Amino acid sequence: MRIANLAGRAVLITDSGAVDIAEASHGRFGPDPTAIYRDWADLTAWASTAELPAGTPYDEADLGAPVPEPGQVFAIGLNYRGHALESGITDFPVEPPVFTKFRSSITGPYGQLELPTATVDWEAELVVVIGAEAHHVAAADAWDHVAGLTIAQDYSDRTRQLVPPVPQFSLGKSFPGFTPMGPAVVTLDELTSVGRDYEDLEIGCTIDGEQVQKSRTSDLIFSVPVLIERLSAVLPLQPGDVILTGTPAGVGGGMQPPRFLQAGEEVVTWVEGIGELRQHCVPGRPHTTASAS
Numbered sequence: 615m616r617i618a619n620l621a622g623r624a625v626l627i628t629d630s631g632a633v634d635i636a637e638a639s640h641g642r643f644g645p646d647p648t649a650i651y652r653d654w655a656d657l658t659a660w661a662s663t664a665e666l667p668a669g670t671p672y673d674e675a676d677l678g679a680p681v682p683e684p685g686q687v688f689a690i691g692l693n694y695r696g697h698a699l700e701s702g703i704t705d706f707p708v709e710p711p712v713f714t715k716f717r718s719s720i721t722g723p724y725g726q727l728e729l730p731t732a733t734v735d736w737e738a739e740l741v742v743v744i745g746a747e748a749h750h751v752a753a754a755d756a757w758d759h760v761a762g763l764t765i766a767q768d769y770s771d772r773t774r775q776l777v778p779p780v781p782q783f784s785l786g787k788s789f790p791g792f793t794p795m796g797p798a799v800v801t802l803d804e805l806t807s808v809g810r811d812y813e814d815l816e817i818g819c820t821i822d823g824e825q826v827q828k829s830r831t832s833d834l835i836f837s838v839p840v841l842i843e844r845l846s847a848v849l850p851l852q853p854g855d856v857i858l859t860g861t862p863a864g865v866g867g868g869m870q871p872p873r874f875l876q877a878g879e880e881v882v883t884w885v886e887g888i889g890e891l892r893q894h895c896v897p898g899r900p901h902t903t904a905s906a907s
């Protein structure tokens with residue numbers, strides 16, 4: 615299945631277009647794109663047996679984030695060796711660095727990115743969507759708790775992110791629009807059915823067509839199952855929670871000299887088998903930190 619958020623309603627994306635889940639199920643499932651993950655087992659059982667109506671063509675501009683209101687947003691730092699190295703880290707982490715992106719930063723897959731500073735950077739990321747509660751789950755069982763995979767950008771203001779005395783990443787990664795997500799949540803069996811290995815997907819990012827990031831999710835230091843094991847050892851992961859799994863090498867802050875996003879540039883982010891995100895950068899309301907002023 616490919617599950618999306620079309621104008622605020624949960625839909626299945628088929629070859630012919632979008633199928634409204636609430637309508638096609640005669641109200642068995644509601645229209646809320648986040649809440650459907652609480653009924654994940656029932657939804658997959660229904661979708662595998664239901665006679666679905668033909669999909670309706672839709673305008674991709676109406677796609678919102680497929681999980682617009684996750685209860686918890688986890689994000690992982692330094693989870694590809696190449697990115698750790700470009701960040702000046704040569705002792706690879708033995709525990710995944712974890713922060714959050716506040717929920718108000720989540721937006722749909724296509725649109726504008728307002729730049730509040732001159733130091734906004736890009737981070738292409740694979741996103742895990744939880745489909746069953748996971749608490750004290752071993753890595754070997756972790757995929758059973760995953761509804762599917764999607765894509766996010768972890769846009770990051772490097773100045774705000776690194777404000778002393780103890781850098782706390784979350785605010786610097788949570789300006790409005792800093793977490794575009796989508797275009798759909800793709801289930802693991804769907805990826806397998808189109809010949810993809812969901813543990814080894816190409817991921818990348820271009821700016822105005824220039825490739826800046828390209829890697830494979832098999833290069834993750836902490837794989838998806840290990841992340842679920844480590845996170846769920848501390849707290850329960852709930853249906854509809856999302857995990858941004860970290861970004862590969864090629865961010866602007868790691869370049870010599872550093873490069874950051876400029877108004878007018880277009881960022882395209884992709885993961886094979888899932889799709890792509892596109893943001894057009896525009897000037898935003900200026901922001902300065904106390905330490906930078």
Ligand code: ZN
Nearest residue numbers: 737768860861
């Ligand atoms: Zn990131």
